[in-house]
Amino acid sequence: MEVQERAFRLQAAGRDIIHMEIGQPDFGAPPQVVETAHQALGSQRLGYTSALGLPELREAISRFYADRHGVRVPAERIAVTTGSSGAFLLALGSLLDPGDELLLPDPSYPCNRHIARAFEARTVALPVDHRTGYQPTPEQVRRAWTSQTRGLLLASPSNPAGTTIADRELAAMVDTVRSLGGFILVDEIYQGLTYGPAPHSALHLGDDVIVTNSFSKYFGMTGWRLGWVVAPTELMREMEKLAQNLYVSPPSLSQYAALAAFRPDTLALLDERRDEFRRRRDLLVPALRDIGFSVPLVPQGAFYVYAGCEQFSPDSHALAFDLLEQAGVALTPGMDFGSHQASAHLRFAYTCSMDRIEEALNRLDRRLKSRL
Amino acid sequence: MEVQERAFRLQAAGRDIIHMEIGQPDFGAPPQVVETAHQALGSQRLGYTSALGLPELREAISRFYADRHGVRVPAERIAVTTGSSGAFLLALGSLLDPGDELLLPDPSYPCNRHIARAFEARTVALPVDHRTGYQPTPEQVRRAWTSQTRGLLLASPSNPAGTTIADRELAAMVDTVRSLGGFILVDEIYQGLTYGPAPHSALHLGDDVIVTNSFSKYFGMTGWRLGWVVAPTELMREMEKLAQNLYVSPPSLSQYAALAAFRPDTLALLDERRDEFRRRRDLLVPALRDIGFSVPLVPQGAFYVYAGCEQFSPDSHALAFDLLEQAGVALTPGMDFGSHQASAHLRFAYTCSMDRIEEALNRLDRRLKSRL
Numbered sequence: 001m002e003v004q005e006r007a008f009r010l011q012a013a014g015r016d017i018i019h020m021e022i023g024q025p026d027f028g029a030p031p032q033v034v035e036t037a038h039q040a041l042g043s044q045r046l047g048y049t050s051a052l053g054l055p056e057l058r059e060a061i062s063r064f065y066a067d068r069h070g071v072r073v074p075a076e077r078i079a080v081t082t083g084s085s086g087a088f089l090l091a092l093g094s095l096l097d098p099g100d101e102l103l104l105p106d107p108s109y110p111c112n113r114h115i116a117r118a119f120e121a122r123t124v125a126l127p128v129d130h131r132t133g134y135q136p137t138p139e140q141v142r143r144a145w146t147s148q149t150r151g152l153l154l155a156s157p158s159n160p161a162g163t164t165i166a167d168r169e170l171a172a173m174v175d176t177v178r179s180l181g182g183f184i185l186v187d188e189i190y191q192g193l194t195y196g197p198a199p200h201s202a203l204h205l206g207d208d209v210i211v212t213n214s215f216s217k218y219f220g221m222t223g224w225r226l227g228w229v230v231a232p233t234e235l236m237r238e239m240e241k242l243a244q245n246l247y248v249s250p251p252s253l254s255q256y257a258a259l260a261a262f263r264p265d266t267l268a269l270l271d272e273r274r275d276e277f278r279r280r281r282d283l284l285v286p287a288l289r290d291i292g293f294s295v296p297l298v299p300q301g302a303f304y305v306y307a308g309c310e311q312f313s314p315d316s317h318a319l320a321f322d323l324l325e326q327a328g329v330a331l332t333p334g335m336d337f338g339s340h341q342a343s344a345h346l347r348f349a350y351t352c353s354m355d356r357i358e359e360a361l362n363r364l365d366r367r368l369k370s371r372l
Numbered sequence: 373m374e375v376q377e378r379a380f381r382l383q384a385a386g387r388d389i390i391h392m393e394i395g396q397p398d399f400g401a402p403p404q405v406v407e408t409a410h411q412a413l414g415s416q417r418l419g420y421t422s423a424l425g426l427p428e429l430r431e432a433i434s435r436f437y438a439d440r441h442g443v444r445v446p447a448e449r450i451a452v453t454t455g456s457s458g459a460f461l462l463a464l465g466s467l468l469d470p471g472d473e474l475l476l477p478d479p480s481y482p483c484n485r486h487i488a489r490a491f492e493a494r495t496v497a498l499p500v501d502h503r504t505g506y507q508p509t510p511e512q513v514r515r516a517w518t519s520q521t522r523g524l525l526l527a528s529p530s531n532p533a534g535t536t537i538a539d540r541e542l543a544a545m546v547d548t549v550r551s552l553g554g555f556i557l558v559d560e561i562y563q564g565l566t567y568g569p570a571p572h573s574a575l576h577l578g579d580d581v582i583v584t585n586s587f588s589k590y591f592g593m594t595g596w597r598l599g600w601v602v603a604p605t606e607l608m609r610e611m612e613k614l615a616q617n618l619y620v621s622p623p624s625l626s627q628y629a630a631l632a633a634f635r636p637d638t639l640a641l642l643d644e645r646r647d648e649f650r651r652r653r654d655l656l657v658p659a660l661r662d663i664g665f666s667v668p669l670v671p672q673g674a675f676y677v678y679a680g681c682e683q684f685s686p687d688s689h690a691l692a693f694d695l696l697e698q699a700g701v702a703l704t705p706g707m708d709f710g711s712h713q714a715s716a717h718l719r720f721a722y723t724c725s726m727d728r729i730e731e732a733l734n735r736l737d738r739r740l741k742s743r744l
Contacts, residue, residue, distance in 0.1 A: 001616065024419050028417040028419070034413050037413055038410060038413055041409055042406075045595075046400065046401060046594075046595035046596060047400070048396055048594050048595055049595065082597065082619060083619055083620055085617075085619045085620055089618065098470060111616065111618075111620075114617035114618075115617060118465065118618065119490065119492075120491075221418075222419050222624075223419045223420055223421065223623065223624025223625065224623065224624070225597075225619065225620070225622070225623045225624075242490075244373065244483065245483045245486035245487060245490070246486075246490065247457045247458065247619075248455055248457055248483070249595070249597075251595065251597045252594075252595030252596070253626075254623065254625075
């Protein structure tokens with residue numbers, strides 16, 4: 001966040017900054033969604049909706065799971081939320097009590113950790129690196145599990161590494177957590193942005209698996225603040241109460257507009273955008289390696305590369321500021337995602353055009369050579 | 373909430389239900405706001421905004437305080453939030469630690485109590501009734517204050533009673549809380565809907581007073597999920613971090629649209645709507661008294677009447693269900709707002725037209741007479 005603030009300040013002062021620190025797609029909402037929003041503005045009063053969201057949107061998400069993922073998830077188990085942040089508020093708020101422990105990988109997306117702590121739970125970091133695809137192993141989970149541990153939070157694809165967890169490994173992890181009597185929550189916010197074979201949702205593995213997702217990334221609707229959570233039936237009543245108390249209901253216009261997100265023509269457009277992200281990845285990863293960054297694994301999803309930068313500096317935070325000030329390229333230092341090997345890593349977000357990525361690579365190359 | 377669920381179920385089954393249980397204005401957003409939303413949809417990418425909201429909206433709120441309330445509040449002390457729920461999340465999240473005590477009146481709006489509890493604070497109820505305008509007194513606060521108490525939460529106008537706290541009494545309360553070393557948070561969500569002389573914001577009383585407000589009630593933008601909080605400068609950084617972690621940023625389109633909420637023509641329209649609410653109040657209060665409800669105080673604001681119903685039943689919850697099933701009028705039982713004299717009260721929301729209010733009064737009169 002510090003880098004981003006400084007980047008916008010430099011930009012406001014007239015500097016040309018290439019933003020590779022922002023976890024936000026550059027395409028905006030699909031035109032079908034925008035058009036549906038116009039219609040809803042003209043025809044709906046936009047009052048509160050049900051706390052768990054419009055029934056027809058919950059149904060649309062249910063059909064999406066059936067059509068795209070081949071998994072049956074009744075609408076009653078789906079809560080539409082205020083962003084995926086809202087999904088985590090409901091899931092962690094209904095699952096965690098003060099003093100409970102939640103396991104999660106380090107590095108990982110920091111807000112989820114903070115939401116768990118807002119409910120006075122303790123988060124326990126499982127250090128991960130490229131050797132396990134930046135995903136924890138069942139063995140790690142078993143070792144870290146205590147009488148206070150309530151569950152495990154994973155993300156596939158992960159942020160910051162963009163790595164996915166293989167079906168078989170996820171199944172083993174679900175079995176492990178089940179045998180320990182805990183819950184598993186899989187953050188699938190980047191699932192639509194997976195570049196290999198069609199991904200499976202963790203929901204395949206049983207009705208006890210909890211999954212969060214969002215309209216922000218694959219669907220390009222960041223500022224619309226809309227996400228969802230799929231949970232076991234017995235959690236829904238508690239999550240409904242939490243939603244009523246914490247935010248009343250998700251934004252109404254966003255919900256009406258999101259009904260257009262699942263139309264075949266919208267999905268076709270979104271898949272084209274996903275392919276553009278893949279082309280950016282295919283440009284970025286080899287070029288970063290050429291410059292001298294260490295990228296041991298090609299990320300399979302999201303729009304991030306988590307690159308080792310020890311070759312250039314022992315302190316990725318200082319390096320990020322140097323590259324921002326001297327090369328005009330904004331990157332996120334590893335410390336934003338945890339502490340494990342954080343000072344040896346930078347996260348690159350390929351949420352800008354191919355041209356800008358190429359320009360960024362040239363600038364980085366020049367600056368890093370001049371530092372040697 | 374139970375009554376509301378049942379009311380919508382009956383309606384879906386074909387019954388004509390008069391909704392006087394809903395805390396939502398029936399006018400919808402002003403056309404100026406809707407038009408501005410159309411424009412923003414066509415011209416903005418609607419990505420995340422700053423966590424504390426669009427700078428130009430924070431400036432607009434600051435000017436609104438200067439123009440309408442004659443109080444200087446710099447934009448830096450204003451955070452735009454996801455509904456007033458978001459305002460409470462930021463304020464209470466940054467002010468309360470586990471085990472801290474928060475004083476609040478009983479009856480009062482239940483969600484704020486639940487948000488305080490989500491942060492593992494203890495809420496301590498101050499029983500209030502018509503004799504003090506449903507507002508606590510400095511003496512009550514002093515008696516309830518312990519070493520664990522961190523602050524006091526008030527609402528003016530209050531929900532469910534619609535009563536305001538007089539300037540002099542609020543000043544005395546602020547002094548009391550200051551002398552005890554605590555914070556005071558004044559919920560001004562219904563302030564725009566005050567029917568007497570122009571209300572003063574509690575912000576007049578010092579830069580240490582915290583105020584929450586919303587675009588949902590006076591501005592008619594419930595489903596847009598937009599509110600704000602004004603806080604001392606030293607809290608803003610902590611609230612910014614909380615906003616980033618708990619919901620990233622408030623809905624973007626709602627923020628752009630809300631820029632039109634402060635235009636003179638919009639405010640003129642909103643003041644007309646406020647006058648319509650006053651006419652409804654002036655119809656409802658005497659009619660309820662005629663039927664036999666006890667309404668010792670004429671509410672000065674909001675769109676609620678908190679009416680005593682002991683004449684008809686010792687159990688307002690059972691009575692609410694009886695009146696829903698037998699008369700098709702949905703009301704909120706006192707237990708939704710606390711426990712003090714809760715079974716002796718029903719809340720009437722005059723968020724439906726004069727015609728419907730008259731019809732409701734006829735039905736209630738018939739049903740209650742038949743029960744005698």
